[in-house]
Amino acid sequence: MSKERIYLSPPHQTGDELDALQKVLSTNWLAPMGPDLLRFEQAICEVTGFKHAVATSSGTAALHLGLNIMGVExxxxxxxxxxxxxxAVNPIIYQSAKPIFIDSESKSWNLDIKKVRDYLEGNSKKIGAMVSTHLYGMPADVIALEKLGRAFNVPILHDLAECLTGRVNQKRIGELVDRGVLSFNGNKLITTSGGGAFVTNIKEEADRALYLATQAKSNASGYHHEDIGYNYRMSNVLAALGCAQLLSLEERVKSKKKIFEAYRSELLPLGFEFQEEPAGISSDRWLTCVLTNSEMATNIERVVQRMEQYHIEVRPLWKPMHLQPVFRGEKVVGGKVSENLFSRGLCLPSGCGLTEAQQARVINLLKSLV
Structure with a gap:
């Protein structure tokens, strides 16, 4: 039995990172603000299609800023x-607002737009906002979502933490929506160790995000504050790391898609099911996830434990929010689809550095277990 550990989605370095960090150290730009931070924000815009980006200490921080800026009360x-x-939900609580959880649809696993429409049509209370998570690299149908949001006057914040480069009708997400948030956590397509960004096509929102993320310090002389702000800004050092990671973004996406196709080729004939790309949707396949079928009669937690015994990290899909003890009693619309996905779903090792031999080891062991 091999003792080499295979991680789910570890950070991937190409060699450019060390050079970038050495340049930061040699120029002494260790303060939060610096040229690499501005360069990274511009690069984020080029990748995503948004006009403005404010890099933050985490994706959660970016989401909190977004809800604040959208006026959630x-x-x-x-x-x-x-x-x-x-x-993606905790910031709703930070704003002392109340989450209403919308079930998934069974193909892409993203938020069920029909359930959203039905709820809005039968609801008379004002909705402060909608947060739509784009799961595992799969873009949601942003065109339909945005149309629905406009029809019912509900602003939308797109959680793109898992979907940096996905496309809809061959367009970048930022070309189709008003705002979103990104994550550059260690397991993401690119990483700044930690970090995230609030992205928007509305300059006033970007200005407000920057203001709030830097302790709401005004331009007046001295330390003058008129609002409660946050210490949410990304540092120049981490931004330099992000700039270096972006140099290999195209190769990373190709690697993710190649890994997905290899899993699909080997596991689909056995009855495993995969997250489907609806018409016009292109996923960057951040994580490859599979569903077992009823004939396998497989306990997902048992599979996770057995794979761990062979030093392979797999995980269940996200546990639905309405099943989380911390959100007990919060309203849920539907729930059966996400429950079903959770009971059958596995996230498989999908790191950009995953070798063919390592992937074959994962596949062969998974076959033997189910």
Whole structure:
């Protein structure tokens, strides 16, 4: 039995990172603000299609800024994807608002737009915002979502933490929506160790995000503050790391898609199911995830434990928010689809540095277990 550990989605370096960090150290730009931070924000815009980016200390921080900027108030309802990471929901609570969890649809696993429409049509209370998570690299149908948001006057914040380069009708997400948030956590397509960004096509929102992210310090003489702000700004050092990571972005996406196709080729004939790309949608396949079928009669947690015994990290899909003890009692629209996905789903090792031999080891062991 091989003792080499295979991680789910570890950070991937190409060699450019060390040179970038050495340049930062040699120029002494260790302060939060610096030229690499501005360069990284511009590069983010070029990749995503948004006009403005404010790099932050985390994706959660960026999401909190977004809800604040959108005017989400105490006790307001905020629609949220039910199947997501908790970091996409906690900022709703930071704003003292109330999440309403919307179930997934079964193909792309993203938020069910029909359920959103049905809820909005039958609801008379003002909705403060909607947060739509684009799961595992798969873009949601942003065209339909944006049309729905405009029709019911509900501003949308797109959680693109897992979907940096996905496209809809061959267009970047930033060309189709008003605003979103990104994550550059260690397991993402590119990383700044930690970090995120608020991205928007509205300059006033970008200006407000920058203001709030830097302790709401005004331009008046001295330390003058008229609003409560946050210490949410990304440092110049981490931004330099991000700039270096972006140099290999195209190769990273190709690697992710190649890994997905290899899994699909080997596992689809056995009855495993995969996250489907709807018409016009192109995923960057950040993580390859599979669903077992009823004939496999497989306990997902048991598979996770057995794979771990062979030093292979796999994980269940995100546990739906309405099943989380911390959100017990919060409203959920539907829930059965995301429950089903969670009970059958596995995230497989998908790091950009995954070798063919390592992937074959994952596939062969998975076959033997199910």
């Amino acid at each position: 105490q006790e307001q309802d905020v629609l949220s994807s039910n199947m997501t990471f908790v970091g």
